[in-house]
Amino acid sequence: MSSNSELKILASxxxxxxxxxxxxEKQKLKEQHETSLKKLEKELVNEREYERSLNTEKKIRERKREVEDIREEVMLLKAKIASSQQESLTLEKSRLSREFHELEKELNLSRGRSDEVNKRVRELQRDLQLPQFKEAVRKYREKMLLIMCTRTACEDLNKYYKALDTAIMRFHAEKMTAINRIIHQLWNSTYKGNDIDKIEIKTDENESKGADKRRTYNYRVVMHKREVELDMRGRCSAGQKVLASLIIRMALAETFSKNCGILALDEPTTNLDRDNIRSLVRSLVGIVNQRSQQRNFQLIVITHDDEFLSGLAEVDQIQDYYNVRRDDRSVFNSPSNIVCMINSQLHSDLHIGFID
Known part of the structure; x- marks a missing residue:
């Protein structure tokens, strides 16, 4: 058993x-192959360098041939130019020569004008030494200062104008709002019809095209019915016109003439029906009661309407009436107290007169 193991070990x-x-042996063979491979790679590199040098030589020869061809072509073109453009070059030379002479002539003229200008400058410099021109610089500065001050003043005036115009527009808008508010109140309290809800004054602003460019205002009376706005001109009756005129004038007096104590109405019931007359009476009574504490207030009514006058008689502040009649000779009989009323100083009494 041990002998067999030894044999196996020996064999191994x-x-x-x-x-x-x-x-x-394989290692030696590998080294030989590697040596051969390096040798081949070196030969390959040498072959590539040789090929590159050949290609470069080829390109150089091609470029040389191209250069020779271009030189031949240039020589041919020069020969053609020399043969074909000689006449045109001669013409161009003549043209340039003429231009040169013209420019030389202009130069001489310019030099002559320059000499004249210099001479004129010297003369002006001598003139500036004269007494009447010695203060020219000072006077120029004074005038320039005046111009600048005037320009500044104009700019300030323009700013003032704009500010004043803005203030006037604001004042106008406020007053028109107040007038329309009073018109609305008086119309609602006076007019008894149901075809017009309210009236007001509309303002159309225009700017004139003149030098001053002032603003102008076009006023028109409009009426409203169920939120529809229409111009009253040509769309209302004579009574509505009269009533609208009275209410607008009363609103204007209320807005602009509070310190003026006289409110005069001449035939205010013309073309008014009975309902609107009674409403007008109530409005006037309201104005009288409102102005009763004003010291210099007087209401003067000229009318032929006895019923209208009877309605005004209900006002407690009314103390005097004046009846003016005509006799058979159509001469007015004026009581003496009328003259006294006209000539006397305004007082708190309310005077109503009517013409029979």
Missing amino acids: KQEVQKLRLEEQ
């Missing part, structure tokens, strides 16, 4: 030695 060792010998 021999096998290992054999393999080692083979490995050494």
Whole structure:
């Protein structure tokens, strides 16, 4: 059993030695192949460099041939130019020569004008030394200062104008709002119809095209019915016109003439029906009661309407009436107290007169 193991071990060792010998032979063969490969790679590099040098030589020869061809072509073109453009060059030379002479002539003229200008400058410089021109610089500065001050003043005036115009527009808008508010109140309290809800004054602003460019206002009276706005001109009756005129004038007096104590109405009931007359009476009574504390207030009514006058008689502040009649000779009989009323100083009494 041990002899068999020894034999196997011996055989294995021999096998290992054999393999080692083979490995050494393979290694030597590998080294030979690697040496051959390096030699071949070196030869390949040399061949590539040789090929590159050949290609470069080829390109150089091609470029030389191209250069020779271009030189031949240039020589041919020069010969053609020399033969074909000689006449045109002669013409161009003549043209340039003429231009040169013209420019030389202009130069001489310019030099002559320059000499004249210099001479004129010297003369003006001598003139500036004269007494009447010695203060020219100072006077110029004074005038420039005046111009600048005037320009600044104009700019300030323009700013003032714009500010004043803005203030006037604001004042106008406020007053128109107040007037329309009073018109609305008086119309609602006076007019008894149901075809017009309210009236107001509309303002159309225009700017004139003149030098001053002032603003102008076009006023028109409009009426409203169920939120529809229409111009009253040509769309309302005579009574509505009269009532609207009275209400607008009363609103204007209320807005602009609070310190003026006289409110005069001449035939205010013309073309008004009975309902609107009674409403007008109530409105006037309201104005009288509102102005009763004003010291210099007087209401003067000229009317032929006895019923209208009877309605006004209900006002407690009314103290005097004046009845003016005509006799058979159409002469007015004026009581003496009328003259006294006209000539006397305004006081708190309310005077109503009517013409029969």
